[in-house]
Amino acid sequence: MPADRQLDVYLLPDLIEPEQLAGKTAVVIDVLRATTTIIHALASGAEQVIPCLEVEEAKQVAARLGGRGITGGERGGKQIPGFDLGNSPAEYGPERVAGKTVVFTTTNGTRALLRFKSAGRVLLGAFVNFSALCRELADERQIVLLCAGTDGNVTREDTLLAGAIVDDLARSRNWALNDQALLAADAWRTAVRLLVDRPLGITLRDSHGGRNLIEIGQENDIDLAAQIDKFDIVPQLDLNQWWIRLP
């Protein structure tokens, strides 16, 4: 029986042309740390997250919001001078972000979002909302999982999450998969065998993003990003308003 559903993975934003996303449901993945952190912010009661490409743009958007706005993000993994928060999920508790609009800019994750302008629907994925995301995707017919990567490099942590999603969705339906989806799922299946002996956080340490975080003293964020199913929410990017909210 030929598959009537298409599930494709792209290991980097540059590997797909924006027009290939037209009408499809797209999932942006930046496990370390943009999507993990945005999910933490919304789970902590932030009203919305506005992704910005540039630091100055973020400052201007936040200034217009007055007391409701709070700036967050990173450059080179570190907090941006003058910003309220960095890019660690640990900073986005209810005491800081409940009821606020987070104006957010990161090097890779927010850039990846820009490729989605023609998509039908854009969801945010991380290990912390894995099962909720898979449920949300189960009835879709055209899905693209897009890994943010880091500075143009494929990252293991994003690929493993993409593979975990492919592995989950393939259990219940017959999907046509591109080669990157097959590879990501195969990589995840090997990682799963290793999970018997060690937590996901250990595997994620041995990745481009993991090594970067250890280098800048943010190793704890790896464990926060590795908490599978900590939250039961799936943030969505509103393509008209250009904000990320819970449905």
Next chain:
Amino acid sequence: MPADRQLDVYLLPDLIEPEQLAGKTAVVIDVLRATTTIIHALASGAEQVIPCLEVEEAKQVAARLGGRGITGGERGGKQIPGFDLGNSPAEYGPERVAGKTVVFTTTNGTRALLRFKSAGRVLLGAFVNFSALCRELADERQIVLLCAGTDGNVTREDTLLAGAIVDDLARSRNWALNDQALLAADAWRTAVRLLVDRPLGITLRDSHGGRNLIEIGQENDIDLAAQIDKFDIVPQLDLNQWWIRLP
């Protein structure tokens, strides 16, 4: 103990800048079918293979060689009009190529070779020369495995071979690996478990390159490409003469 050897995989030629190859040992991988076919040609006694980017260039080079030259390659997977041979390994037996110079052009494999101009050493890899290649690489210190892909798409067959090489080399030495090397090795390890139940050729059918070959009626080539260790040779690209020969 920190690794003093670096082993990197790139899933597509565009993912590496040519200058990143300077002084390193590079392996070009195009399992379906360019590197598999070139290895067959040299194993069949072809004196050398000259890779060309363009069809007209190949015709001119062959014309200068007179009776010693024979043209081979593909566009869209199919034999090029006026060429002596296509891109199927089955065509490159001793009766056709022994003692000849094969002037060869393919869509992806020969293009990938062009990125290697600054490399220290360039070897050709396929499943058919897997163990010989791994032995040749074992004492190197800076290795890049470069997958040709297909028309800018990552291909499962090339990634799996890269992963098999990483898996083999990592058994005897401590290598620093980039994320693409980790992912390729993880994907290969899952595939290896499947090999208990089914031959590699079945796995390679479920790939971008495999599906293309089935579509153009060349399915038999997949099985030829899946014959692990059929040959004990490692062709090398001479960067001055721009020919591929056995050492």
